[in-house]
Amino acid sequence: MYTPYFCKKRNGIPVLDKKHIDFIGEQFVADFCPEAMKTPMAIDIDGFAQDYLGLQQDFQYLSHNGVYLGMMVFNYTSKVPIYDPNTKRAEYVTEKARTIIIDNLLLDDNQERRYRFTMGHEAAHDIFHSGYYGYNPNQTSLGNHILRSIPDAASAADLTDGLTIH
Numbered sequence: 001m002y003t004p005y006f007c008k009k010r011n012g013i014p015v016l017d018k019k020h021i022d023f024i025g026e027q028f029v030a031d032f033c034p035e036a037m038k039t040p041m042a043i044d045i046d047g048f049a050q051d052y053l054g055l056q057q058d059f060q061y062l063s064h065n066g067v068y069l070g071m072m073v074f075n076y077t078s079k080v081p082i083y084d085p086n087t088k089r090a091e092y093v094t095e096k097a098r099t100i101i102i103d104n105l106l107l108d109d110n111q112e113r114r115y116r117f118t119m120g121h122e123a124a125h126d127i128f129h130s131g132y133y134g135y136n137p138n139q140t141s142l143g144n145h146i147l148r149s150i151p152d153a154a155s156a157a158d159l160t161d162g163l164t165i166h
Contacts, residue, residue, distance in 0.1 A: 001031065001052065002027050002028050002030075002031040002032075004024040004027065004028075004127065006020060006024065006128070008131075008132075011132075012131060012132040013132060014128050014129070014132075016128070024127070028048075028052075028127075029043060032047075032048050032052050033048075042116075045116045045119045045120055045123075046119065048120075048123065049100060049119055049120075049122075049123045053123055053126060053127070054098065055098050055099065055100050055123060055126055056095075056096055056098060056099040056100070057099065057100050057101075057102065058095065058099055058100070058101045058102075059101070059102050059103075059104050059107065060080075060082040060083075060093065060101050060103070060104065061082060061083040061084070061085055061103060061104050061105070062081075062082060062083065062101065062103045063083050063103070064083050064085075064088070066103060066105045068103060069102070069103050069105075069106060069114065069118045070100060070101065070102050070103065070106075070118040070119070070121060070122040071100070071101040071122070072099075072100055072101075072122045072125040072126060072129075073095040073096070073097065073098070073099040073100075073101065074097060074098070074126075074129070074130055074133040074134045075097050075133070075134060075135055076094075076095070076096055076097045077094065077095060078092060078093075078094040079092050080092060080093050080094070080095045080101065082101075097134065098126060098130070098134070100119065100122040100123065100126075102115065102118060102119065102122075103118075106118060
């Protein structure tokens, strides 16, 4: 499996420009599906995320109006906010570390492209940010970095730890 190298700030946040991100993406494609480097084709995004990267996948309603399409859960938590359309309320569910949650609305027939993009986008969060937001459950102390989340979705991210929501 390809392991990318990239510079990080002192706080662990990656420092990447578009060219470097594209290069890393091409290296992953070349390793996962080398024939796609010669003949353009759709990449099996589910196979890439689940089989190649080893990520878990779940489907939930992430909001009442479809504003969030995906979420990356970096650490085991019982505080993943989802929307329950039956009760019309936000609820919490438990998820394992390294789980991508895709909004159920992306399972509609006309949403395949948005689904594929969202899966790839959330997988990239694992690639680029798991070293910063993930932690070893056997470690002896909980540093402040564990309690932070990626600031993609201001209010929801402030309420959760180890998540990124889109």
